Amino acid sequence: MRKLARITTVDGFAPIEGADRIVTAHVGGWTVITPKAAQTADPDALFVYLEVDAVVPEKTAVERPAFQPLMDIKCQDFTLMDEDTEAVFNVRGHRLRTKRIRGVYSQGFLLPIADVFTTEEMNALAFADGVDVSNMLGVVKYAPAPKARPDTNGGNGARGKWDDSLAPKTDAERLQNLTRYWDEIQSLTWIPTLKVDGTSMTVANDAGEMRVFSRNLEVGEDNERAVAAKRNGLWACLEANPGYTVQGELVGEGIQKNRLGINGRRVLVFSVWLNGVKLQRSQWPAFLENMGVPVLGDEWQPSRFESPEALIEAVNTLKGHIGSGMNEGIVYHMVRDEGDNTPLPRWMSSRENFKVVSNRYLAKFE
Secondary structure (H helix, E strand, C coil): CCCCEEEECCCEEEECCCCCCEEEEEECCEEEEEEHHHCCCCCCCCEEEECCCEEEEHHHHHHCHHHHHHHHHCCEEEEEECCCCCCEEEEEEEECCEEEECCEEEECEEEEHHHHCCHHHHHHHCCCCCCECHHHHCCEECCECCCCCCCCCCCCCEEEECCCCCCCCCCCEEHHHCHHHHHHHHHCCEEEEEECCCEEEEEEEECCEEEEECCCEEECCCCHHHHHHHHCCHHHHHHCCCCEEEEEEEEECCCHHHCCCCCCEEEEEEEEEECCEECCHHHCCHHHHCCECCECCHHHCHHHCCCHHHHHHHHCCCECCCCCCECCEEEEEECCCCCCCCCCCCCCCCCCEEEEECHHHHHHHC
């Protein structure tokens, strides 16, 4: 589970050209701008770090005034959805976004631990690097609720929860949270694929029964995901191939402002599973390969970059692979030989992937 707010040490601070009161702090692969007063030479000093897309409630700032500057910048009402339970709730607060300040991309919010917690709390809770304090601070993820909640009687509505027997939920860890494993990442072979900005969908032929899922729920055949799968031929192909589960992104008109400039709607496939086992891209049937997200060149292999920061910076220049504008980023899928049952690295999920999102894209669109 993503730690939206956590205790951390800082890997280092660096000055910002032309700025006297602020510096950059590096937390894993994240760069965040913070007041110079927070800078310390103690490598074991503890901080509270909040990632982008964290929403800090207004009531948290009342209880812990160190967060009040966020409310002074912008405080607004959100209608959000818990991605695990699908429960919709309202919260007033501040959402952390990617910002570009003095030519530097800043992601998140960083405070010395003593600015957030009392001495009594720190002594009682024995905070250490990596401890998740999201719940303690009331921090939630920015996951907007659908504008219109579906009914629950079939059709476009929810029919049930996610079925892990078919495939894991669609997601990928950000490289910024994996920098300590960079040497291992470089030693592996990956297929770099274009990350596209749409809405997640999964379609499966479960022993002859056609099933459709959003990111977290099973939905009906009238859902826009099923409609798109039927229109582009994916549905018919899967009906003839029991055991296949296909995961992709629904993109185009009416979805995420259609930043790719696609006419109509398309399903772009990024993962294929057969009887619960992930298939390598080379094993995909031709009818699915033709619907696949674009594969990028070997120049994007992690082994070509000296550091994770260099790769992250390079992705900021990504453009034109679909449409003529900026692209959202890259999702890397690990390449495994057929029959390779070597246990996955402990940091890798069963999805066997990770992602690098363009900071430039986030700063402009998110």
